[in-house]
Amino acid sequence: MAATPLVELHDVTKRYGAGPLVLDRVSLVAAPGDFISLIGPSGCGKSTLLRLIAGLSPASAGTLQLDGRTPEQAAAELAFVFQEPTLLPWLTVASNVALPQQLRGLSPADRAATSRRVLDLVRLGDRAAAYPRQLSGGQKMRVSIARALSLSPKILLLDEPFGALDEMTREHLNEELLAIRQQQAWTAFFVTHSVAEAVFLSNRIVVMAASPGRIHTEITVPLTYPRTAATRLSREYHDLVAEVSRILRSVESAAA
Amino acid sequence: MSKRLLQILLPAATGVIFILAWYALRFSMNEEMQFLLPTPGEIIASFRDNGDSLARAALNTTEGALLGFAGAIVVSAGLALTLSLSSLIRISLYPYLMMLQMIPVIIFAPILILWVGPGLKSVVVITFLICFFPLVVNTTQGLISTDRNSVELFRMYRASRLQEIFLLRAPAALPYFFTGLRIAAVLAPIGALVGDYTAGSSAGDGGGLGFQAIIYSSQAKYPALFATAAVTCVLGFVFVGVVVGLSWLALHHWHDSYERTDT
Ligand SMILES: Nc1ncnc2c1ncn2[C@@H]1O[C@H](COP(=O)(O)OP(=O)(O)OP(=O)(O)O)[C@@H](O)[C@H]1O
Ligand SMILES: [Mg+2]
Numbered sequence: 047m048a049a050t051p052l053v054e055l056h057d058v059t060k061r062y063g064a065g066p067l068v069l070d071r072v073s074l075v076a077a078p079g080d081f082i083s084l085i086g087p088s089g090c091g092k093s094t095l096l097r098l099i100a101g102l103s104p105a106s107a108g109t110l111q112l113d114g115r116t117p118e119q120a121a122a123e124l125a126f127v128f129q130e131p132t133l134l135p136w137l138t139v140a141s142n143v144a145l146p147q148q149l150r151g152l153s154p155a156d157r158a159a160t161s162r163r164v165l166d167l168v169r170l171g172d173r174a175a176a177y178p179r180q181l182s183g184g185q186k187m188r189v190s191i192a193r194a195l196s197l198s199p200k201i202l203l204l205d206e207p208f209g210a211l212d213e214m215t216r217e218h219l220n221e222e223l224l225a226i227r228q229q230q231a232w233t234a235f236f237v238t239h240s241v242a243e244a245v246f247l248s249n250r251i252v253v254m255a256a257s258p259g260r261i262h263t264e265i266t267v268p269l270t271y272p273r274t275a276a277t278r279l280s281r282e283y284h285d286l287v288a289e290v291s292r293i294l295r296s297v298e299s300a301a302a
Numbered sequence: 303m304s305k306r307l308l309q310i311l312l313p314a315a316t317g318v319i320f321i322l323a324w325y326a327l328r329f330s331m332n333e334e335m336q337f338l339l340p341t342p343g344e345i346i347a348s349f350r351d352n353g354d355s356l357a358r359a360a361l362n363t364t365e366g367a368l369l370g371f372a373g374a375i376v377v378s379a380g381l382a383l384t385l386s387l388s389s390l391i392r393i394s395l396y397p398y399l400m401m402l403q404m405i406p407v408i409i410f411a412p413i414l415i416l417w418v419g420p421g422l423k424s425v426v427v428i429t430f431l432i433c434f435f436p437l438v439v440n441t442t443q444g445l446i447s448t449d450r451n452s453v454e455l456f457r458m459y460r461a462s463r464l465q466e467i468f469l470l471r472a473p474a475a476l477p478y479f480f481t482g483l484r485i486a487a488v489l490a491p492i493g494a495l496v497g498d499y500t501a502g503s504s505a506g507d508g509g510g511l512g513f514q515a516i517i518y519s520s521q522a523k524y525p526a527l528f529a530t531a532a533v534t535c536v537l538g539f540v541f542v543g544v545v546v547g548l549s550w551l552a553l554h555h556w557h558d559s560y561e562r563t564d565t
Binding site: 100102121124125126128130132134135136137145146148149150177178179 | 449451452454455456457458459460461465469470473474476555556557558561
């Protein structure tokens with residue numbers, strides 16, 4: 047691919063204060079449209095890496111560029127989906143989705159139109175007036191994703207967004223996420239503990255190792271998009287899941 | 303039997319038993335001691351006989367309680383916002399806030415009279431002092447207990463400090479604020495009464511319930527004294543009732559404390 051890089055990490059190193067090395071010289075280049083899954087043992091710095099890209103935490107060394115700019119400057123192009131839905135319980139679903147626009151100072155009329163559009167995207171248009179506590183876990187997560195999409199980000203950062211959901215719901219949301227991506231072309235960094243999820247969603251899987259956190263291997267997923275539920279039945283998919291699981295196990299046993 | 307019905311019947315039954323016991327106690331007393339315990343009937347009659355003075359005193363106490371309560375809400379909200387800004391400010395001010403709460407109002411009253419004059423002004427200040435602490439402590443706690451992820455979300459979208467306070471921290475603190483408000487609502491009428499008892503005055507408006515209680519006891523109007531206590535209770539219920547209602551309005555559609563249980 048000759049596309050100009052959208053995200054460029056070069057020897058990014060991270061330490062919290064005087065603590066141990068959390069990320070050791072991580073280099074990674076993402077092209078527009080990439081869907082990159084980050085997978086690795088607990089504590090290897092996946093969340094930290096996302097937070098660095100998001101500009102929520104500074105790198106200790108190395109360079110990090112988004113679209114040729116610093117994360118601070120590129121803030122408008124970024125959206126983050128946390129592991130928890132992180133909805134404000136006193137706002138309706140529609141107002142929660144409209145929050146990023148409200149913080150940007152957009153008018154209520156513009157906000158309403160966009161909120162409706164992204165809520166339809168996650169198939170929750172009919173729950174706009176509900177409060178978060180009236181939703182199921184999966185629905186809350188979809189609202190959270192709709193909120194992240196509301197500012198049409200170029201880069202979407204997702205930190206184990208479906209980690210707390212049951213497998214059925216998770217598979218459903220995986221398919222939905224890919225369907226949405228057909229309509230909104232963003233580049234994704236997706237942290238997960240599920241190999242199956244990583245294979246299903248991404249075109250690139252980055253396996254990380256711990257102590258210190260670093261990139262161990264990268265695996266390209268040659269499955270073609272659009273991927274559907276049927277993809278999970280294919281031989282190729284199963285072989286890939288097996289291969290990534292094997293690599294992950296070797297990384298984890300090396301750490302133990 | 304439905305739970306609803308029990309919730310009405312049981313307290314009603316307790317009330318009847320209580321009143322019967324009251325009469326029994328009263329009529330088992332020596333004739334010359336009976337004045338110490340007026341019957342509910344005598345107390346109701348004293349409402350009629352002292353209606354004017356009671357109503358005027360109740361109005362004055364309500365005014366004092368309301369002003370002190372409202373002042374405490376406004377000032378505590380401002381102070382809580384300041385305290386929520388930094389733990390250094392909290393550490394420097396908390397001991398003195400505690401001290402403010404520890405000051406025995408009774409001892410403070412004579413000085414207060416010299417400072418602001420007796421009557422309504424003193425009553426308002428004393429009510430303010432009594433209501434202030436639970437409000438400040440609870441609201442501050444609410445403002446600093448905001449969910450970490452939500453704060454990150456706001457930072458992620460580059461929210462301004464004001465947006466963070468008014469769109470996130472303040473609404474998140476509402477349940478805590480109402481906890482403080484409920485405590486303060488119980489304290490406000492009592493504070494106004496104590497304030498009036500220790501620093502009240504007949505000048506101007508003729509004093510409140512505390513001052514009226516002093517007059518009744520000097521006139522040996524014991525049933526009227528019981529009536530004064532009853533009026534104070536009612537006042538307390540009204541204060542708490544209004545706060546409970548406001549709290550419901552502000553929280554019922556989203557806060558877990560109002561979650562409907564399916565039973
Ligand atoms: N704010 C922080 N201050 C100090 N140390 C931190 C902080 N956040 C994370 N760490 C440390 O950095 C290391 C990596 O943490 P991180 O949360 O990035 O791991 P992770 O790969 O996301 O783990 P998991 O899969 O369990 O979510 C851990 O050792 C953790 O203790
Ligand atoms: Mg993590």
